[in-house]
Amino acid sequence: MSNADAARLHLTIDGRSVEVEAGTTVAAALVIAGVGGTRTSVSGQPRAALCGMGVCQECRVTIDGRLYALACQTLCREGQVVCTTATASVANVTDATDVFNAASENGGMNGTNVGRGTNATGTTATTTTGTR
Numbered sequence: 001m002s003n004a005d006a007a008r009l010h011l012t013i014d015g016r017s018v019e020v021e022a023g024t025t026v027a028a029a030l031v032i033a034g035v036g037g038t039r040t041s042v043s044g045q046p047r048a049a050l051c052g053m054g055v056c057q058e059c060r061v062t063i064d065g066r067l068y069a070l071a072c073q074t075l076c077r078e079g080q081v082v083c084t085t086a087t088a089s090v091a092n093v094t095d096a097t098d099v100f101n102a103a104s105e106n107g108g109m110n111g112t113n114v115g116r117g118t119n120a121t122g123t124t125a126t127t128t129t130g131t132r
Contacts, residue, residue, distance in 0.1 A: 011080040026071035026082055027052065027059050038071060038084045
């Protein structure tokens with residue numbers, strides 16, 4: 001293996017093999033791969049990285065099964081699997097509570113803190129606080 005090969009990484013973006021230089025962010029790899037957007041807005045419009053520093057959260061993708069990862073803040077790794085489609089991001093999610101729990105485990109969802117517990121009647125409840 002030459003030095004030039006050692007500085008290249010291979011990852012999969014939406015099922016397609018992509019090769020990038022070491023030190024490339026996932027957001028940059030998406031551009032290199034020609035991906036037009038990372039997700040779809042509530043109104044159906046394509047969304048993509050905007051600020052490049054994690055503030056706008058428009059670059060949310062699924063990386064190695066981790067939901068809502070910020071592509072602009074994540075460096076590419078060898079063998080990494082990135083998924084940008086909404087259906088693949090929630091393929092293993094069975095209901096809205098699972099979406100909130102997955103988001104909570106991955107740093108929150110749009111700045112929302114999520115908690116889950118049992119109330120006085122023994123019913124399991126999910127609560128949200130701290131919305132933007």
